[in-house]
Amino acid sequence: MFENQYIQQRLHKVQLLKEQNQNPYCNEAKKTISNLDFLKKFDYLKNQEEKKEISQNFYVTGRVKLLRMMGKACFINIEDESASLQIYVSQNDLQEQFEILKKTLEVGDFINVYGFPFVTKTGELSLHATAYKLLTKSIVPLPEKFHGLTDIELRYRQRYVDLIMNKEVKETFKLRSQIVSKIRRFFEDKGFLEVETPMLHPIPGGANARPFITHHNALDADRYLRIAPELYLKRLIVGGFEAVFEMNRNFRNEGMDHSHNPEFTMIEFYWAYKTYEDLIALTKEFFIYLLDSLNLPHKLPHNGDIIDFDCFEVISYKDALEKIGGISRDIIEDENKLKEFLQENHIVIQPQMGYGKLLGEAFDAFVESKLINPTFITQYPIDISPLARRNDKDMQIADRFELFIGGKEISNGFSELNDPIDQLERFKQQVKEKDAGDEEAQYMDEDYVWALGYGMPPTAGQGIGIDRLVMLLTDAKTIKDVILFPAMKVLKSNEEDSLIQ
The missing domain is CATH 3.30.930.10 (Bira Bifunctional Protein; Domain 2)
Structure with missing residues (x-):
């Protein structure tokens, strides 16, 4: 199942983390603010001429959606349910953890970051990380960023990826x-x-529909999944x-x-x-x-x-x-004429269909x-x-x-x-x-x-x-x-x- 070469590379990094006494699947995370609330709270910083450092620190969490390594620093975009937030990470702040990050962090991973707000030279409100923790290692790569998940059937079958992308x-x-x-x-x-009524019915009813059938072992009786309540x-x-x-x-x-x-x-x-x-x-x-x-x-x-x-x-x-x-009234009012009309228009009808069902076929078609x-x-x-x-x-x-x-x-x-x-x-x-x-x-x-x-x-x-x-x-x-x-x-x-x- 996980024979893909890219997955194997990620599994190798999982092993590397374990060798460094790092848990790639943590059970604890701290979050003191959502990404969106962080962006709203400190949006005013982008308009200040003098970029003052904010001493207040926050924990944020999210999935890595973009990773840009720049020697002894990197920018990471993480996404939680509310928004995407840029994180700035440097070797000076993380020390030996930075090297582990460089070797093991990839797009798709979940991380926990502690730091303070600041505005980059390009004017983007970001969080300057002073501490970092890997929460969950993703071993299956996400679809390529600029094309995303475009295969319609795959989107429905793997809705979890559809929601991510x-x-x-x-x-x-x-x-x-x-x-x-x-x-x-x-x-x-x-x-x-x-109110709540049964979903397993002894007799299906409430609609004209073909039911699903299951069997109740304790009662030794067939039951029907509800077609209507x-x-x-x-x-x-x-x-x-x-x-x-x-x-x-x-x-x-x-x-x-x-x-x-x-x-x-x-x-x-x-x-x-x-x-x-x-x-x-x-x-x-x-x-x-x-x-x-x-x-x-x-x-x-x-x-x-x-x-x-x-x-x-x-x-x-x-x-x-x-x-x-657009059906004339004399056809609508006459069952035989209606039947002929439907047949002439290549609408399949069954011999047992009564007048009402013939009208229904005409309604559905026209x-x-x-x-x-x-x-x-x-x-x-x-x-x-x-x-x-x-x-x-x-x-x-x-x-x-x-x-x-x-x-x-x-x-x-x-x-x-x-x-x-x-x-x-x-x-x-x-x-x-x-x-x-x-x-x-x-x-x-x-x-x-x-x-x-x-x-x-x-x-x-x-x-x-x-x-x-x-x-x-x-x-x-x-x-x-x-x-x-x-x-x-x-x-x-x-x-x-x-x-x-």
Whole structure:
């Protein structure tokens, strides 16, 4: 694994340090100021005509990112999480330690330095080292400085190196953390209670998706990784909670592309005595709050487009197919004509697909990618909405919406179905579809139906994809850019070897 000649040279230096009674992997470090705070605290020194020496000393730590040897002195740039700081080291100050430093220190190593602030002749605020200690010896060389880590697949597989070499990547994930924090604050301020529900389910439910299966040895029973927390959260509404949310990890055994990862993060929330229309109003408020609290503009660039968050639109499913998708109304309203239209446009359809799923295929092909500004699509077909409430005026549509931004689905919400008999019949229909070959159709969950039998108040529920939301706010091109460790294809042994050479 470590046969590379450059690694061997570094391993030789590890041995040299040990022979000098120097521990190349220390267990103790002192840090009295961050690099950024040091730079801010003494920035005024750069403007002083007379360079006065500061007697105050500090401990700083960081990874060596640049090393310039100059005979009996050297300049070292170290980087901690906050910033990069230049260190000046001389033989006069370190004595015999300087020789060890010259022979063993390399880019990538972590060091601990003690010293005082000063400004170099070129005007750079630096720390003049009076003591030095190696904390961790790096044996694998970092990518070459001026080219960095540019191989896209390698960046995702070795995110740790990506974070070291590409500052903007670290900033993306700092922003992601802030986004998640702001989301929690928004719902807590609205009176929602954060809860936790199981990730191992006896029956997968809450979404039309193919699950991952595992086995519980103690129970000697198969379990499914959660595809959605919906049915458990609605059980809590039955139990008497009126507003709950969960920041949840979900797992769906499906394909991967620029907007899909088999493991992803969502927030789902359920609100008693509310309708899907209340959720639409809440969602608009949510986005404005998020942008304002993060100091982001209401007009954001994304994949070459400008998304205007001051322009939310609401349009029905069939109107979107006609006005945005360009499909004539007579085709939309006639199942046979719709099927012919899809086939003529080379869209693969299955024999068992009903009218609602045919509409869904048309929507995916002709509408979704065109929805750039925030758009709520409402009045979904009931047969592709197995958990949503039927509309009182038209029993063939659901009181449901999906929010699309930047050509992608960001959120799904609806007035919840709380009629246990209707829910039972819908589950039965899902089971028929699964038996007919639809691997994403939902399973029968009799306990959930039984829970509804106790009575669930009128409730509205919604899920928002966190990963796609972060993609929007950071102008990311792929979901892999906003997930620290995205799923990757399994490499063959020779491909793995090439990654670590």
